[in-house]
Amino acid sequence: MALEVYGSSDLIERDIEAYLEQHENKSLLRFITCGSVDDGKSTLIGRLLYDSKMIFEDQLAKLTADSKTVGTQGGALDFALLVDGLAAEREQGITIDVAYRFFATDKRKFIVADTPGHEQYTRNMVTGASTADLAVILIDARKGVLTQTRRHSYLAHLLGIRHLVLAINKMDLVGYDRAVFDRIVLEYRSFATEIGVTRFKAIPISGLGGDNIGSRSENTPWYEGPSLVEHLETVEVDAAARQAGPLRMPVQWVNRPDLDFRGFAGLVSAGSVKPGDAVRVVPSGKTSSVARIVTAGGDLDEAVAGQSVTLTLADEIDCSRGDVIVSADSPLEVADQFEATVVWMSDVKMLPGRPYWLKLGTTTVSATITEPKYEVNVNTLEKLAAKTLDLNAIGVVNIALGKPIPFAPYAESRELGGFILIDRMTNATVGAGLIHFALRRSQNIHWQTADVTREAHAAQKAQQAKLLWFTGLSGAGKSTIANLVEKKLFALGKHTFLLDGDNVRHGLNKDLGFTEADRVENIRRVGEVAKLMTDAGLVVLTAFISPFRAERQMVRAMLPEGDFIEVFVDTPLAEAEKRDVKGLYKKARAGQLSNFTGIDSPYEAPENAEIRIDTTQMTPEAAADAIVERLLAQID
Known part of the structure; x- marks a missing residue:
């Protein structure tokens, strides 16, 4: 009817x-x-x-x-x-x-x-x-x-x-x-x-x-x-097939209305569950059994795929949003590196090495994408070489996450194998992806704990490790001021090291050009090196244009809170171009130098830098004195 x-x-x-x-x-x-x-x-x-x-x-x-x-x-x-x-x-x-x-x-x-x-x-x-x-x-x-x-x-x-x-x-x-x-x-x-x-x-x-x-x-x-x-x-x-598999329930939130009740709410994405069933929480691996299946309409004798329920467990074990409750005898894989297909959904192209948020089920983690293995031409199904992905492009990439997460290949589970990528600055969804499998390296490489800690290295040097990140247009005076700051700190007996943008391109980053993708990778590598140096207890200074906020935020996130100090060497474009010590602006204006920051490539100025230096009002010497004064108050 x-x-x-x-x-x-x-x-x-x-x-x-x-x-x-x-x-x-x-x-x-x-x-x-x-x-x-x-x-x-x-x-x-x-x-x-x-x-x-x-x-x-x-x-x-x-x-x-x-x-x-x-x-x-x-x-x-x-x-x-x-x-x-x-x-x-x-x-x-x-x-x-x-x-x-x-x-x-x-x-x-x-x-x-x-x-x-x-x-x-x-x-x-x-x-x-x-x-x-x-x-x-x-x-x-x-x-x-x-x-x-x-x-x-x-x-x-x-x-x-x-x-x-x-x-x-x-x-x-x-x-x-x-x-x-x-x-x-x-x-x-x-x-x-x-x-x-x-x-x-x-x-x-x-x-x-x-x-x-x-x-x-x-x-x-x-x-x-x-x-x-x-x-x-x-x-x-396929509802029957999903219900026939092992239990999979991503935890949406911890339901704790009072001190006497603690349950874990979520949508059963696969399988079924009954009170008394043995379950495992991943990624922790802790096991327990289901005590109750709670819904607004009363307790259930069984919950199946497609139902939203709250599970209470017989034991007090750690479980929170982003974890997955699974059958005890059928655990999920856990990894932090994957091969995946990505459909790019943003007008701003994907840049390898740029940090994004990856949301899979109820889990959100930091993620970076490598250079695409290939892009798919949907007309011919050819696998095309690609450095990046533009709007509507489909490519196969490797993805590295900030921490291991439970997952299933997309072919087995949409809920635990499909993800979205989110721009960290705008919170806009920029891509959708499908996990193929975990990379072997994610299972074979483990973090080796060192007995001499970051804090011990710094204490030996009688200072706190810091990273001073100088950013600004070409010709702003970053290298000049950073060099003066290091000289003053060295004279005061501080243990320092200066990483300069031009210098690292002679060795560590000699294989990189000046496209947006290469600039992102340039900063990622420098950030990793700077982090290692601060782990050694050093005060590290870097002088890089580092034009994109996302990459500066990426490096900030690598360090303990408060250890990244952004120094914005604020020089107007007209003034920087007037100086043009290296003649780069002249070449860029003449069309002889492409992707030059400020001319045909953007510079995203810091919005909340810890230190701002106006070089139209201060000499390099005065700027260095002001920075050293601010820094000594934090590292001594």
């Missing part, structure tokens, strides 16, 4: 309750519609909503009116308007955002995501596909297989969607010609085989006319398969 259409004023509570009770125990299928621009994704969803009577009378009236004024079907109902809610989408005739819609039939409930077709919004398609069980790949029968058809098919398969429907749309515009349908299916099958798709369901449809949407169409007597809705109602989802 489909939902009846009511006027908004006639909806009464009894009808809603009856409808909800009717649909409560139906299975749920999440699916996406994807494909190229104007292949008819929004029209198809609008048709599904209309045919399943999931729109109210007032919505229908508005759709009728809008179809006459802004519709594209000559006054006939333009079903895409039910989904394309953003004004920009209606003006351009494309979907920009991911639109989620709910509908139901007599047999099943559905949540459908209408994802963008334009290449610029591939990242939105990834968002919709990340939780889907099935993908409907639409193809305009007049155009055939296009670049975005291949891209979205590749991404859907990459993201673990194993049920694909090839909906060849607008068959009415090609006279319902079977030869057109067969030709497109053959072309798509050739590509699908290359990316590892072994099966898909091809259906000829017309979203506008309703052919083969809710029921078989008389216009395609040569097609003997199910309608789209019939297929969606009967396709088997």
